[in-house]
Amino acid sequence: MSQSMTMLFAFLESSGFWAPFVFLLFHSIRQFLFIPVAVLCVIGGILFGTILGTIYSLTGLTISCILFYFLYQSMPKLFNKIHRMKDKWIGNRLSFTPGQIALLRCIPFMQYNLLSLILLERKKNLFSYTKQSFLTNIPVAVLYTLFGQSISRLSPTLIIIILCSMTIMFYMLREKQIYMKWKEFFPEKAA
Template identity: 75%
Template structure:
């Protein structure tokens, strides 16, 4: 990861005034370059600061989601691997709220496009998918860009507090439904 960040820094620093556009392009094409979302957001915080880095990351992540939408629509069989990953990890009847998806996007080991697939199953048209993608990318962009700018000053207790807050918020933002199986609801009477 150090080598990836070093190469990314060198390339972006040499871009001059084109650095924001190159950074946004890196974000939108990062899945083809096998770059993690968190690394790009951290680099954005280091190079551009929290505010501009968050804006650039948010634009790039939204463009990445739009590309995902179009590739999913034009090549649905190619995305079978992500569908199988979803069924394996989460089951076939997973139902996350948008707040939970926003929090899960902040978890570094959570597959970014797996969460995009879950949103795509709920919002089929491009406009609503893009809007929800934009909204669920806001915490991710701000959090990791902030970490990128202030990574050297955070203490272990602050990091543990942030992780505990995420855990509590994930529970609070869950979808509150009760599912009763047909056989349990209509119990047969013993004759």
């Protein structure tokens, strides 16, 4: 995998004027090539700098989400595996807020398309889904573009502090709902 990422980096670097367009293309087809989001954002930060790398990564991630939307609308049975993963990991009752989805997208081992599916179930039409996708992609694009190069040099203590603070933020951003069954609310009278 390291060799293929090196080849990707070299290819993008040698693209010259076309590098931003090739970078956006890689972001768009990233999910089919099994390239992690974090890797492309880090490469964008190295090649284009912080500001342009963030803009290109954010644009590419949003294009990727729009592509996911159209593929899901046209071939819903193809996404049964993602639905099964969602049912297994999350269940049907739990729903995430956009803030929670934005935080989960920053975690490298979270399945990006699973989070896109959760967002798609919250926002059914294209405009609101695209808007929420754009907003939830901002933290991941900024985080990995800014700190992607130095993430491997962080101390284990700092990594634990970051994960704990993200867990606390995840809990604080939750949707506050109470599910109560009919029998719990209206208990049956003893005979």
